[in-house]
Amino acid sequence: MTARFISIEGIARRYPQPAGGTTTIFEDLWLSLAPGEFGCIIGHSGCGKTTVLNILAGLDEPSEGTVIVDGQAISGTSLDRAVIFQSHALLPWMTVMGNIAYAVSSKWRKWDKAKIRTHAQTFIDKVGLTGSEHKRPSELSGGMKQRVGIARALSITPKIMLMDEPFSALDALTRGTLQDEVRRVTLETGQTTFMITHDVDEAMYLADKIFLMTNGPGAVLAEIVENPLPKDRARIDLHKHPHYYALRNHIIDFLVTRSKTFTATTPDHDPRNVPVVRPTFTEAPTMPSLHSAAR
């Protein structure tokens, strides 16, 4: 394994315009993740997050540049890279068990039916769908469908998990439970994960690195934020950590202000050497007391 398990090297995505010419969604995008790292990409709608994820998944191709995974340029999709979509993308004629067992059997073609079902059941249980094995997608709520999608992706134990706002349609309680589950499983298995989210707290809980994208078209990766919170952080205690507000304010300030002005105000930005920042709480300098200031 290489230190840069995923390496996005100078990719661009351009689309032809109906009236001629092209629109550049983003260009000269460089970013990398080490084995086992969890990266979240944050940016406003339309900056190209899903496009980057689709290119990583092999579902789309960059107009320029390459994606290297474990030392090899990717070409097309692979069972080593599982995607959890915003929409559930389940096979409607299959049951919960059927959907997951189908993915398991695609990965381990020599496994017999019993082994496939036992393996699938483990992941059905993990996402809290025990008892719903025989239901079809039309009989499930949105949150339950998303759990099936998550169980299906986890069940093939891919080296890379790609997640496009996987929790956005869920109620807060289910979202929290599944965030915990995904974090536990990815830490346990050492999976490298790339996730899109609009939820700053979710990124702070899950990610080791947070990639901040400016607004599109012509979006750029402005900054890589290293998460200063301890690796063994718990979701419910996140806000108690001294670095919590420094990190949160940094990201929100970027989204509210700097994502719009970054390109104009940072003309010397080098896309190959994107600044890495680690926002932390620092004690405010002690003010001299009135007594000592008067001396």
Ligand SMILES: Nc1ncnc2c1ncn2[C@@H]1O[C@H](COP(=O)(O)OP(=O)(O)OP(=O)(O)O)[C@@H](O)[C@H]1O
């Ligand atoms: N097939 C296409 N043809 C032309 N433009 C496209 C095509 N697919 C995507 N785009 C454009 O590319 C841009 C980036 O889309 P993308 O879905 O990657 O953005 P995003 O950052 O994921 O947005 P959101 O947060 O809303 O999901 C958008 O402006 C979109 O209109």
